Amino acid sequence: MTEQSTRTPLMAGNWKMNLNHLEAIRHVQKLAFGLTDKDHDAVEVAVLVPFTDLRSVQTLVEGDRLRIRYGAQDVSAHDSGAYTGEVSGPMLSKLKCTYVAIGHSERRQYHGEDDALVNAKVKAAYRHGLTPILCVGEGLDVRKAGNQVAHTLAQVDGALKDVTAEQAATVVIAYEPVWAIGTGEVATPEDAQEVCGAIRGRLAELYDQELADAVRIQYGGSVKSGNVAAIMAQPDVDGALVGGAALDADEFVKIVRFRDQ
Numbered sequence: 001m002t003e004q005s006t007r008t009p010l011m012a013g014n015w016k017m018n019l020n021h022l023e024a025i026r027h028v029q030k031l032a033f034g035l036t037d038k039d040h041d042a043v044e045v046a047v048l049v050p051f052t053d054l055r056s057v058q059t060l061v062e063g064d065r066l067r068i069r070y071g072a073q074d075v076s077a078h079d080s081g082a083y084t085g086e087v088s089g090p091m092l093s094k095l096k097c098t099y100v101a102i103g104h105s106e107r108r109q110y111h112g113e114d115d116a117l118v119n120a121k122v123k124a125a126y127r128h129g130l131t132p133i134l135c136v137g138e139g140l141d142v143r144k145a146g147n148q149v150a151h152t153l154a155q156v157d158g159a160l161k162d163v164t165a166e167q168a169a170t171v172v173i174a175y176e177p178v179w180a181i182g183t184g185e186v187a188t189p190e191d192a193q194e195v196c197g198a199i200r201g202r203l204a205e206l207y208d209q210e211l212a213d214a215v216r217i218q219y220g221g222s223v224k225s226g227n228v229a230a231i232m233a234q235p236d237v238d239g240a241l242v243g244g245a246a247l248d249a250d251e252f253v254k255i256v257r258f259r260d261q
């Protein structure tokens with residue numbers, strides 16, 4: 001665990017399968033009006049949007065030189081070819097995405113993504129200059145058995161297999177206990193710190209302490225303006241991956257201003 005002040009917090013809104021391209025424009029405009037330069041100096045702000053929204057968001061961000069970053073919620077492990085329905089790293093890169101979420105629990109649960117596929121997707125992201133937001137976290141059964149740390153670290157190991165130190169230096173890891181996602185049952189700050197701290201420790205083992213100290217580790221799962229400050233006060237929590245609350249632009253702005261809550 002190190003001083004958080006060396007790491008710029010990252011607040012990322014994961015819109016999941018919400019907001020069509022017109023709603024996306026309206027939402028990003030609201031964020032642009034709500035966020036000040038002071039906010040952007042203190043916190044990096046990103047939105048992870050449906051593929052169909054990316055061009056609209058890119059146009060707004062580039063046209064108005066907004067300081068909001070954007071990205072996708074998934075990427076194919078393949079770069080091109082006969083993979084119906086997939087969207088590739090080169091396609092996301094061409095749309096100037098900064099981030100891509102990989103291994104979200106909803107993809108693991110509903111689309112059968114395992115650690116090997118998550119690992120292949122992380123490598124695909126790096127091949128094309130995209131920064132992965134690697135999602136890890138345990139389900140309720142694992143939590144009840146007290147195995148949350150071992151389970152989550154195994155996911156980190158799997159996802160970062162054969163990922164170089166140069167690549168891993170830029171990864172963002174989102175610890176999202178599945179039982180806290182969309183349930184309103186946020187993890188306690190101590191729960192979040194336990195696993196986020198363990199993830200940083202594992203990065204030090206896999207790479208080195210300097211790298212581990214530089215990587216940003218987010219918490220995700222029922223984050224709202226009312227609970228974000230306590231979670232962000234934990235030494236190894238460097239931001240939040242926000243689902244439901246990020247669909248309300250005013251609420252997301254309050255989350256970005258977690259220091260005022």
Ligand SMILES: O=C[C@H](O)COP(=O)(O)O
Nearest residue numbers: 014181182221222243244
């Ligand atoms: O990616 C975001 C997480 O799944 C959290 O979603 P939530 O804030 O709606 O619980």
